[in-house]
Amino acid sequence: xxxxxxxxxxxxxxxxxxxxxxxxxxxxxxxxxxxxxxxxxxxxxxxxxxxxxxxxxxxxxxxxxxxxxxxxxxxxxxxxxxxxxxxxxxxxxxxxxxxxxxxxxxxxxxxxxxxxxxxxxxxxxxxxxxxxxxxxxxxxxxxxxxxxxxxxxxxxxxxxxx
Numbered sequence: 110x111x112x113x114x115x116x117x118x119x120x121x122x123x124x125x126x127x128x129x130x131x132x133x134x135x136x137x138x139x140x141x142x143x144x145x146x147x148x149x150x151x152x153x154x155x156x157x158x159x160x161x162x163x164x165x166x167x168x169x170x171x172x173x174x175x176x177x178x179x180x181x182x183x184x185x186x187x188x189x190x191x192x193x194x195x196x197x198x199x200x201x202x203x204x205x206x207x208x209x210x211x212x213x214x215x216x217x218x219x220x221x222x223x224x225x226x227x228x229x230x231x232x233x234x235x236x237x238x239x240x241x242x243x244x245x246x247x248x249x250x251x252x253x254x255x256x257x258x259x260x261x262x263x264x265x266x267x268x269x270x271x
Contacts, residue, residue, distance in 0.1 A: 118136065118143070119143060119145075122134055122136055122143060122145050123145060126145050126147055131147070132146060132147050133145070133146045133147070134146075191252070191254060191266040191269060192264075192265075192266050194266065194269055196246070196248065196251070196269050196270040196271050197266035197267075197268075197269055198230055198242060198243075198244055198245060198266070198267050198268040198269075198270060199264050199265060199266050199267065200233060200242065200261040200262065200263060200264060200265045200266075200267055201233065201240070201242060201263070202233055202235050202240065202263055203235060203260075203261065203262055203263050204233040204234050204235035204240070204260070204261060205233070205234045205235075205258060205259070205260055205261070206231055206232070206233055206234075206255045206256075206257065206258070206259050206260075206261050206267060207231060207232040207233075207234060207239070207257050207258075208231050208253070208255075208256070208257045209257070210232070217229050217230050217231055217232075218230045218231075218250045218253070218268065219250065219253070220250055220251065220252065220253060221249065221250065222249070222250045223247075223248070223249050223250075224244045224247060224248065224249075224250060224270060225244065225247045226243075226244055226245065226246050226247045227243050227244065228243065228244045229241040229242065229243055229244075230242055230243065230244050230250075230267065230268045231255070231267055231268065233261065242267060244268075244270055245270075246270060247270075248270040248271050249270065249271050250268060250269070250270055251269050251270070251271045252268070252269035253267075253268050253269075254266050254267055254268065254269070255267050255268075
């Protein structure tokens, strides 16, 4: 008798679980029942938790509009270069990036700033929790690759430190 568990079904369910805010997903048919759960890490939210409300204001101002006006080959090449750059501060998770603690505060860093190892360079909001992203080394900020309100993927370069 063949194995009733279809690995394609399990892979698809895991993909759905990863791309959603769900913590548990069940699938059942005549031959099997599959239950996938995700462990939820609870981190207390900082006092500036209401930041997501202004996001619609910040999102249209995001950098992708000027990038779209440049030749299509330029952004792809620069993304590849920055992803392998030794000074790239990369996103530790999937979420939405914020460059400041709240809309009325200055950005954590701007191009030309000097940062020390461990300094906060931005926040990533995931599941209504704000997570600080810290500089992995000291140096000068030479490029900020994201704008407030941008969705980011795991491992995506956010800031370049030389």
